Amino acid sequence: MKRPLATWLLFAIALAWFGFAPSAQAQTCTITTTAVAFGVYDPQATGALDGTGSVRLDCSNYGTVNVALDDGGATSYPARRMTTPSGPDLLGYQLYTDNARSIVWGDGATAATDTVNCFIGISSDGCVSTLFSLRATRTIYGRIPALQNVGIGNYSDTVRLTITF
Structure with a gap:
């Protein structure tokens, strides 16, 4: 039985494909953050104080990276708070995924x-990535609610970031 040339050609291409299939590579990322900068908080101001920061992911491969934040030094997300080493006051704040500060x-x-899911190499879901780049940058939106009776001081919190591939 004689096989047509096209059959042999497809068979050869299939063998070549399986023989030269790319190997899987583990994703690695370097994370760089810019702290959320609120500026000076006035306890008597009637409006909330907003600020922004960012997270930058420099990764080894294209693909999806999920970014999660913990609740900082608080016991729950609704109770995120900053502290100052010079006093007992707690300054409530929140971090959001959107500019409207609703999520x-x-x-x-x-x-x-x-x-937040960042697709490395593609700008989407608020993550900015330049064409053919293995970097994605995402803004962090922060808000301190108005009329919190706190003393003068430098307030801060440490929030841990976790990425999942």
């Missing part, structure tokens, strides 16, 4: 929180 950036598993 709390958290772990996605806790009620009323969400995470």
